[in-house]
Amino acid sequence: MEMSFESLKETIFAQSRTLRPGMQDKHETSAWDKNRLDVESALALKNIFFYLSLIFRYPTEQIYSEIAGHLEAFTDFFTDYGGAVPELPPIDDLQPEYISLFVNNQGFVPAAPYASCYQGDGLLMSDNFYRLRQIIMESGFMLDASVHELEDHLAVLLEFCSSLLNTLVEKNNSSDKNLMACIYALLEISYRYIEPLVDDFTDKINSYASYDFYKVTGKALKSLFHDADPIYVQLLGFRSNSTNELQG
Amino acid sequence: MSTRIENLRSLIRINRDVPTIPFIAAGAVLLVLGLIGVARVIFEGHEAVYGATRQVPWGLLIATYAYFVITSTGLAFIGGLGHAFGFHQYARLSKRIVLMAFIVLLAGFTQIGMELGHPFRLMYLFLISPNFSAPIVWMGIFYGIELLILGLELLVVFNPNGTNHKLAAVLGFLALLVGVMATSNLGFVFGSLTARPFFHGIYFPTFLVVSGIAGGASLLLVIYNIVYKFNVPDQFKDAMSSLGKLMGLCIGIMIFLSFWKIISSLYTEPKEAYDSVIVLLSGPLYANFWIGEVLMALVLPLALLIASKAKEIRIMGLAGLTFLIGMFFTRYDFIVAGQMPPMRAGNEGSGVEAINGLMHYVPSSGEWMIFALGLGLFLFLYFLSERFLILDADAH
Amino acid sequence: MKKKLMSRRKFLGLSSSAIAGALFGPNLNMLTAAPTDPFDYSILPKGTREYIASNCAMCVNKCGIIGEVVNGKLHKINPNPRHVKSRGMLCAKGNAGVSLPYSPDRLKTPLLRTGKRGEGKWKEISWDEAFKYVAKNLADLKQKYENRSSVAFASTEGFQEEFYYYLVNSFGSLNTVRHTTLCLSTNIQGWSSVFGSFPDADLANAEYVLMLGSDRAQALITPDSVDFQRYKPKGQKLIVLDPRFTETGAKADRWYPIKPRTDQGFVLAMINVIISENLYDHKFVETYTHGFEELKELVAEYTPEWAEKKCEIAADEIRKTAREFADHAPRSVIYPGRRSSFYSHEVYVRQTFAILAAICGCWDTKGAVVPKSSIKLASHDVMFPFFNLTRDRVDREAVNLVKDVVPSAVQCPMIGTGLPDDSCAFLSEKDGSWITFREAVLQDDPYPVRGFFCFKQNPVQSVPNVKKTMKMLEKMEFICVIEQQMSDTAWYADIVLPHSTYLESWDPAHSIGGIWPIVEMRQPVIKPLFDTKTMFEISGGIIHEMLKIPSLWDDIDPVDLVDFKKNVVEDILDKPIQDYIKHQLVNHPGAYKQLLKEGFYTVDGGRPTYGKTLKPGFRFKSKTGKIELFNERYKEFGLFPLPKYCEPEILPDPGQYRFLVGRTAWNTHTSTQNNPYLWEIQKENAVWLNTGEAKKKGIVDGEYVRIKSKIGEQRIKAYVTEKIRPDCVFYVNGWGRKSPGMSRAYKSGASEAEIIDDVLDTISGGVCMHETFVTIKKA
Amino acid sequence: MKNKRYAIVLDTKKCLNCKACTVACKFENFVPVGDDTYRIWVTELPLQGKFPHLHQEYQTSQCQHCENAPCEKVCPTKATFTTPEGVVLVDYKKCILCKACMTACPYDARFVSEHHESVEKCTFCMHRVSEGREPACVETCPVRVREFGDLNDPNSKVSRLLSSRPYLQLKPEKNTRPRLFYVL
Incomplete structure (x- = not known):
């Protein structure tokens, strides 16, 4: 019996249990047929996630030139x-803008880019944080030692989603049994960590930003995750109750 | 097979002469509003959408719940009188009574369903872990049974093969009995609260039963006036007249009960009960009390009933309408006023924010939306039935 | 609907972005492959619970804490039940410390200003860049002004402060300003003028406690706040004198609403009674004190009847108090307290307190005022180079500064009251005097100070008269602030360096003196969350960069430099801090282990020792070696040697109130108001106004009013109460913040720095926070 | 072996109004920041007298753990129950959020917790007590206003306090028989 996308989502939220690769039960593995993966879309989304990850990092010169260099490619998005299309201010303006929105302002940070801050009492490392760290590690990743950031920083989450999509595409032709765990991780990151953040986060950007850049990119982030259901349904090839017509 | 359909068809017709469309439309609008409220509760959570607080945990929805379900049991009581005690004038109304009681009860259940944080948990916990010392359990049990009986009654009175009057009489009697039990237990949900002296005691169980009957009679008077465009046919005159008298009697008892409740709460100023009564008489709820309760639920309907001499059905209908509006305030006022005296004084550091030593509560837009859901459900379902079902019962 | 959704998702089908992705540059990943595959799940923290002992740093008390760390996250801070100083308690602030490392508002990375000062334009820089930047600026200032003291260093107490001084001494500035003159410098000076040191009170064993102006129930000090109630024996009496009915007043057997600025008169009258009724401790006075006869002569005129007119407390009450005090001696305490930055003659007030204790023999014995004992730690014998280009402190060199520019010199005439009018008589080398210092900087007298280095101090909020502080900051060519949060001061800095919280850092061992002396240390309770460093690491980093700039070392003996590199840099700063700590504890075997386990260390089970100073041959730190009721050094300096009553010559105009400040138990000065768990206790401050006065003005409780002084105006809610004298108003400090980012404290309530006039006590250099008069109007 | 009968004895005369207990409780029990969300509180009782003759007391309080608990009686699903030690607890999974207990409680000790999706209140920190630790509010108090212990143990601090000093209880007219005792 194949699982619908909605019931998959429900399962993920109902069971906050460990999703160790290779340990899924039969029900889960049979829930998805890897041949249904829309590889081209997956690659496109992977790149969007990665590009958004770059945008929500501190714009060092290297990051800035990556953002600037690829902006055109994401015009449609x-x-x-x-x-x-976001207008990229000069780097000397963008850096202070980033700091004042996401790092430190006078005594506070207007739009903290950490998923934890949008759950519980607004502090860092709230309850779901350790689960996140676990998901990342179990998916075979960890934060690079040179990165002094928390795992629930938006940029890390987006990069992680991007990497998971990459894994899905790369291992799609192999007989890897861990693909379902990848999907679980992708959906859980998207729905448990990123989606709860986007509304409040973009509202804060809108009230504190001096340039449009983060307003526009924030809005894109928000709309993308509001639109996540049909995107994942189409991309992963799941049956959906509410978006059946799209599969027609 | 075909006879069955034929039989069923005998129950259905399109009543073009009953002015149902405006009410169905109004019901639909309220329902939509209500569903928006439901969506808000689902997405934002009870705490964010409702105005009830730590110190005033029970707000508008408890009042509207009581408003609906008690009116429903009042209807069932009248229906029971018709079926079981041979009040033949009421038997003519039986279909509408049963249908109305059923729908109003459903409307009441929407209110409590949306009020409870975990309505689904309730369903299985009532089965596996009921606390029989809790009045809510008995209230729940009796209202559950009431719904069942009303459902069965519906089947019986809408039996295309003709009503089994004996069965109907038994069920009507049971509905009456269970309804009284349910309502008085609902009263005891408040009457059991020693912490809230204004609620505590026998007043509320008694008052609810009596006011419920008056409410049922009012609703019937109003609906018959509407259905027959203020020109109720002669065949119902007896019934209407009798309803008017019943309603008048009940209002009389209500005045009696309320009077002594107030006097006993004022006499020697028994702390919290006194505060609650002052809230009503001259406090934040005084307009509700004097205009809503006293004028619209007691004085005006009684005056109109007397003026109608139990003959002028239109005037009795008007009395019913004012009573139903007044009854809403009566339910709301009682529940809110009882919670106005804080359990702890609002001193610095107590966490209690009192104004002049009293708590405050204002229903939120979300709560009004849920009320709209109940009201809308009733209007929509009932007038849909009026439009498509044959509701005139013949006297047995 | 369908169509719209499809069109919005067209990017999925298009390949342009897919191709673009392949072109992202290398080395952009923040995530790397996990070390093992298959992954070793055992390293994940799961279901672990650890208890780690450390010490609190939410205020100055350093109470014992035990962090409860669940799965690597700090869940709760529990009090250490065995802690000798904090007696197993932890206050609201200490409990709320949990949210400190997890506040998203904390500083996370070094920030360099790119816009105008205060404009809020910052860029992120690495620690290496930051160290280079700071070192270069220090070098430039040294070159430009040919004076190392052209950079001033502000700091406040804390375990890491000693490493700040490694930096200060390596650069060679003598201009350091600490918090002391905002707090208790007058107290230290006054008591030391009699006993040669600043003692503690043995409240656990006292039978009679007289507290003047201390609110121990709210301004918490361990162990005093614990002892004065928890161990209150049967029959113990507490007498509180305060213009406000404080929480401490509420605990008192008697509360006297004393007229502000007259405490000295009350105590002088007590001394008068005790001497004239022969109630003093003859033996003690004879054995240990100097100048009794002179004292007797002085106080002869200060009768209770005289004092009644000054303090507005009935003469009989004063007499009764004096007799009771003498009766319970030596288990009587006149409580020294802590913050004493009250009035311009405060040193004499505190001297009077000390004299009362001395003549009753309430000294160095159980239940009395007792000199601090301390556990000696091994010090690192560090020799910093001697720099030629170092001038003396500005607040010392600036001659006549006090008389010329400090308003207090005019407002509270000094001449004839025994207060110096040229400069601060007993300025502490290390602490300096905030007001004088700021004035000297503003005047460029005697030389320009153009660099400002600030470690965990927030002068913009904490030093009275914020306008002057801002002007001072404007003069600076270089401002560096080391902080945990973007404080009001950090906001105006050129570079901000993020300091680790006390829950994430190793702090050196620290000997805390007192009746119950202990040694404390901090170890990380949790792993650091961000790229923050401790002062130990920051000093090391900056000093390393300084060593790369030859011009910074051209005014010293080259041999000194070699020694410095070896002894300071290589042997201390380049080594792990644990080595430093172990060396500190070298004379106390087992102490390091004990500190790791318990967070504190005591000798002899932490039992108090009494009577060290009463042994024959002991010399008090005074000119005569005795307890000086008559201070010989004050005489030399032209000050009153005896505590002659200092009449306030400037009185409030009708319609004016004396402004008082104080604290609550749930906030530390200006640093904690933004903590959500403390903010919810109190969301803004309110000005206390006597019921009668409020009625006259038609002000009702909860209404907003305008409070105005000579230097500024604030809007604040009125708290109409019987709990304050009609001639005073009061609010707690820390509110009405400049920073919109102190999102909770911003624009709620009123700031004290905005209205308190910069009045100076010229003996110790302390500020006088209760010498400001205000008017109140409906807002 | 007799059952334990847990109780808290309070000497509020000592209370400094420092709020340490309220903050400790919040962290210990994951009680979120919020005006209505608190398990324990410190009230400034009304000021008595006129200047300069004043008197004020502070009253710390929380769920009274009544032996005759009205909240337990009215709970329709037995979500509120009393342990053999006399501690009144809420089984968060059984609460349907009808809030009857909140209206029934004469001490306003309960509130709706979004964290537990249930009504919650003071638990005497039973999770700590079972590990041999004191409730967080008891432990953190500078002056030990509260003592926690077993009434069945004649040597416990609570028993000794109650045997040596007069005490009162809150709202005795409600006959709830609280397990919080205020010594005088």
């Missing part, structure tokens, strides 16, 4: 989801 930003027009569709952000309502406009």
Whole structure:
């Protein structure tokens, strides 16, 4: 019996249990047929996630030039989801903008880019944080030693989603049995960590930003995750109750 | 097979002469509003959407729940009188009574369903872990049975093969009995609260039963006036007249009960009960009390009933309407006023924010939306039935 | 609906972005492959619970804590039940410390200003860049002004402060300003003028406690706040004198609403009674004190009847108090307290307190005022180079500064009251005097100070008259702030360096003196969350960069430099801090282990020792070696040698109130108001106004009012109460913040720095926070 | 072996109004920041007298763990129950959030917890007590206003306090028989 996307989501949220690769039960493995993966879309989304991850990092010169260099390639994405193509201010303006929005302002941080801050009492490392660290490690990743950040930083989460999609695509042709764990991780990160953040996060950006760049990219991020259900249904090839017509 | 369909068809017709469309439309609008409220509760959570607080945990929805379900049991009581005690004038109304009681009860259940944080948990916990010392359990049990009986009654009175009057009489009697039990237990949910002296005692169980009957009679008077466009046919005159008298009697008892409740709460100023009564008489709820309760639920309907001499059905209908509006305030006022005296004084550091030593509560937009859901459900379902079902019962 | 959804998702089908992705540059990943595959699950913290002992740093008390760490996250801070100083308690602030490392508002990385000062434009820099930047600026200032003291260093107490001084001494500035003159410098000076040191009170064993102006129930000090109630024996009496009915007043057997600025008169009258009724401790006075006859002569005129007119407390009450005090001696305590930055003659007030204790023999014995004992730690014998280009402190060199520019010199005439009018008589070398220092900087007298280095101090909020502080900061060519949060001061800095919280850092061992002396240390309770460093690491980093700049070392003997590199840099700063700590504890075997386990260390089970100073041959730190009721050094300096009553010559105009400040038990000065768990206790401050006065002005409780002084105006809620004298108003400090980011404290309530005038006590250099008069109007 | 009968004895005369207990409770029990969300509180009782003759007391309080608990009586699902030691607890999984207990409690000791999706209140920190630790509010108090212990143990601090000093209980007219005792 194949699982619908909705019931898959429910399962993920109902069972906050360890998803160790190779340890899934039969029900889960049979829930998905890897041949249904829309590889091209997966690659596109992977790149969008990665690009968004770059955007929500501190714009060092290297990051800035990556953002600037690839902006054109994501024109469609930003027009569709952000309502406009973001205008990239000069790096000397973007850096202070990033700091004042996401790192430190006068005594506080307006739009903390940490998933934890949008769950519980607004402090870092709230309850789900350790589960996140576990998901990342079990998916075979960890934070690079040079990165002094928390795992639930938006940029890390987005990069992680990007990497998971990459794994899905790369291992799609192999007989790897861990693909379902990848999907579980991808959906859980998207729905448990990123989605609860986007509304409040973008609201805060809108009230504190001096340039449009993070307003537009924030809006794109928000719309993308509001639109996550049908995207994942289409991309992963799941049956959906509510979006059946799309599969037609 | 075909006879069955034929039989069923005999129950259905399109009543074009009953003015149902405006009510169905109004019901639909309220329902939509209500569903928006439901969505808000689901997405934002009870605490964010409702205005009830730590110190005033029970707000509008408890009042509207009581409003609906007690009216429903009042209807069942009248129906029971018709079926079981041979009040033939009421038997003519039996279909509408049963249908109305059923729908109003459903509307009441929407209110409590949305009020409870975990309505689904309730369903199985009542089975596996009921606390029989809790009045809510008995209230729940009796209202559950009431719904069942009303459902069965519906089947019986809408039996295309004709009503089994004997069965109907038994069920009507049971509905009456269980309804009284349910309502008085609902009263005891408040009457059991020693912490809230205004609630505590026999007043509320008694008052609810009496006011419920008046409410049922009012609703019937109003609906018959609407259905027959203020020109109720002669065949119902007896019934209407009798309803008017019943309602008048009940209002009389209500005045009696309320009077002594107030006097006993004022006499020598028994602390919290006194505060609650002052809230009503001259405090934040005084307009509700004097206009809503006293004028619209007691004085005006009684005056109108007397003026109608139990003959002028239109005037009795008007009395019913004012009573139903007044009854809403009566339910709301009682529940809110009882919670106005804080359990701890609002001193610095207590966490209790009192104004002039009293708590405050204002229903939130979300709570009004849920009320709209109940009201909408009733209007929508009932007038849909009016439009498509044959509701005139013949006297047996 | 369908169509719209599809069109919005067209990127999925298009390949442009897919191709673009392949072109992302290398080395962009924040995530790398996990070390083992298959992954070793045992390293994940799961279901672990650890208890780690350390010490609190939410205020100055350093109470014992035990962090309860669940799965690597700090769940709760519990009090250490065995801790000798904090007696197993932990206050609201200590408990709320849990949220400190987890606050998203904390500083996470070094920030360099790119816009104008205070404009809020920052860029992120690495620690290496930060160290280079700081070192270069220090070098530039030294070159430009040919004076190392052209950079001033502000700091406040804390275990890491000693490493800050490694930096200060390596650079060679003498201009250091600490918090002391905002707090208790007058107290230290006054008591030391009599006993040669600043003692503690043995409240656990006292039978009679007289507290003037101390609110131990709210301004918590361990162990005093614990002892004065928890161990209150049967029959113990507590007498509280305070213009406000404080929480401490509520605990008192008698509360006297004394008229502000007249405490000295009350105590002088007590001395008068005790001497004239022959109630003093003759033997003690004879054996240990100097100048009794002079004292007797002085106080002869200070009768209770005289004092009644000053303090507005009935003469009989004063007499009764004096007799009771003498009756319970030596188990009587006149409580020294802590913050004493009250009035311009405060040193004499405190001297009077000390004299009362002395003549009753309430000294160094159980239940009396007792000199601090301390456990000696091994010190690192560090020789810093001698720098030629170092000038003396500005607040010392600036001659006549006090009289010329400090308003207090005019407002509270000094001449004839025994207060110096040229400079601060007994300025502490290390602490300096905030007001004088700021004034000297503003005047460029005697030389320009153009660099400001600030370690965990927030002068913008904590030093009275914020306008002057801002002007001072404007003068600076270089401002560096080391902080945990973007404080009001950090916001105006050029570079901000993030310091680790006390729960994430190793702090050196620290000997805390007192009746119950202990040694404390901190170990990390949790792993650091961000790229923050401790002062130990920051000093090391900056000093290493300084060593790369030859111009910084051209005014010293090259041999000194070699020694410095070896002894300071290589042997201390380059080594793990644990080595430093172990060396500190070298004379106390087992102490290091004990500190790791318990967070504190005591000798002899922490039992108090009494009577060290009463042994024959003991010399008090005074000119005569005795307890000086008559201070010989004050005489030399032209000060009153005896505590002559200092009449306030400037009185409030009608309609004015004396402004008082104080604290609550749930906030530390200006640093904790943004903590959500403390903010919810009190969301803004309110000005206390006597019921009668409020009625006259038609002000009702909870209404907003404007409070105005000579230097500023604030809007604040009125708290109309019987709990304050009609001639005073009061609010707690720490509110009405400049930073919109102190999102909770911003624009709620009123700031004290905005309205308190910069009045100076010229003996110790302390500020006088209760010398400001205000008017109140409906807002 | 007799059952334990847990109780808290309070000497509020000592209370400094420092709020340490309220903050400790919040962290210990995951009680979120919020005006209505608190298990324990410190009230400033009304000021008595006129300047300069004043008197004020502070009253710390929390769930009274009544032996005759009205909240338990009215709970329809037995979510509120009393342990053999006399501690009144809420089984969060059984609570349907009807809030009857909140209206029934004469001490306003209960509130809706979004964290537990249930009504919650003071638990005497039973999770700590079972490990031999004191409740967080008892432990953190500078002046030990509260003592926690077993009434069945004649040598416990609570028993000795109650045997040596007069005490009162809150709202005795409700006959709830609280396990919080205020010594005078």
